[in-house]
Amino acid sequence: METLKFTLRIMKKRPLRSLLTILQMGLGVWIVAIILSLNFQASGSLDSINQVLGDSLAKISVSKEEQFEGGVGISTTSNLRLSDLERLLESEYIDAAFIYQEQWQLNIMVDGVAYSVSQSAETTSDYAQGMNLELVEGQFFTATDQRQENRVVLISEVIASQLFPNQSPVGRMIELGDYTGGKTEFEIIGVYKPQSPLLEFFMSPAHLIFPLGITQPSWFFEGDYEPTYMSIVIRAKPGQVYEAVADAQVLLADRSLDEMTIRGEYFQDSNRFFSDQICTITLFLGAFAFIAILISAIGILSIMLVSVVERTREVGLRQALGASKGIIIRQVLNESFVFSAFGAVLGLVVAYFTTERLMNLLLLEMTYPRLSNIGGLHPHAAWMSLVLALMMGLIFGFYPALQAAKMPPVEALKDS
Template structure:
């Protein structure tokens, strides 16, 4: 009996029990699709977090004054002078640029339209590249603008849409706290995944902002850019040395109570990566469990299907079917069911992953597709083949009597 004939037998066997075949495939489909989607959602959320952190720039550190409430330690006042001191080719050779930053909320007005900006940033020209915030249209302000305290502003996408719907905002004048600022550029749209809209911002020269908005007190932070992402740690220690000098901190008295804080983006990224790894492991465990449950479902259905057909196997043996032919037929049936069910499951997962699930855009992990498909096919074959081979080995009379 040719292999082709056995395949036809298997197809006839499947089509003779359409409902059961469909339900078996549905079970496998759900098992495979659930595993793939679950891993994809986990992967997607991990990716979203790391994108958000990478957007901050990985070759910078941020110096901030440590907020009050530290056990009696004094809070340092960061000033532009301290920022200037950080530009020191001998003490800090790896520093590429230093941008002092002040920020406050402000209301922008244009032709009677008000818009509240959550962060109105005053800084120097170098900030745009250092903070990974490129200008989309128009231009950023220059070092000269900063030196002359010219009232120019670069606005974010959200601000541009709110104040200038359908109008080119370049060279328009907006009022900020009674002072007129000329819009010179619009920032390129940034991906905004947090609660805060990172496009709802405006950037102006430090000198102008201090003059108009914040006054000449301390500044909020200093953004220090390293010459190379690999030198961020070196920059951090150089900056620490200078700051300790400037703020007269005794470095030996213990570093836990310094009056300033340094935030290192690459450290943040590292921490995040570790977190994401833990997250992935957790999801892997959940996926493994769902794979196990799916596998048990497949096992169950296969066992029931073949056991139910033990009598049929007995009839076929009594009619002179060799064991090999019966085994091949049932193996092909099991293969078709698991492969078709698995493929449909992958298709369902691919379709499902194009939708946003609980606020996360799933990102398919190719290995999870292979794993889910492989495991369910292996289980289907094993638990379809094992009882079939047991039944095929029975004496026909025992298989016929089987109830």
């Protein structure tokens, strides 16, 4: 407490210099807190998805590797059927199988007002189980709804809040336009929490989910024609996704065409790609954070050196009155610690209010929109930034403290 009071008195004597020192340390802590929060929040988002889907999700397709101008790629054909879902469920390793058809731009009408929805999808009844879909209200459609072609739809929580603020959308109707200019009504039967945007490389999230085929014109399915699909997503038992894909390759072997065979694409591989992206971002921005905290620490070093020189007489008097070198060193280190603490607190307060917005701007600017909206200041980042600032303050305050302790009392009094 005495050290704090003493340091505050020094700050009052030299307010501008003290303020600049605190601001310098605060700036470094602010930058470090943002970078660490980005790493912790992004890693946490990936971990939360991995815990639910990481080792159990795969996509089955009829495809082959081909050499393209830009390198090796996958060429896929549409040769999977709706009936293949039942065949896949014969495997002891597969818990759920569903088809997921993405639809990008969809025009709907609610209460006479037209809206455009950027992402929607058609799927089968196992989607909710396969993706651990979290329902906020209502229910997911059933296999019966799909067979009977019931005109039902689920909407995301985002769409619900925009179209039906402060009211339940379940039971309400939306109109969907078709290619002839007519409109078809669909009943909203449920509201769900949107899937993480980190799924996008594996499966694009949707804000409207329809039963498979319900938005297609009726003539599309007339006669003996059975629609074909590009892929089927399977949810394996935990830790058995490779066995599940191997079974799928056997069960659907008759769907192979020419050189194209049944292949599996694993969700954990796309997640690994995002992990690499996070590491790249963190390393790139971490260099700036290191420079920022280093400059802040040098600021502490310079201010304490100047302070020691200006207080030569005081140091000499203390030594003449019996103060040991340890006491002198401890006093200077305590002052350095207080400056660092004030700067760290200031930096963390600013980081608390700005981290989320700045992280989103950084990620969008660096073309990583899927990682945006991942949260604000992370508690671990705050603690690590605080500890780092205090350690840097003590380390870079040690040299001025040592210089003060080495000063001979007689020389100090004579110089002053």
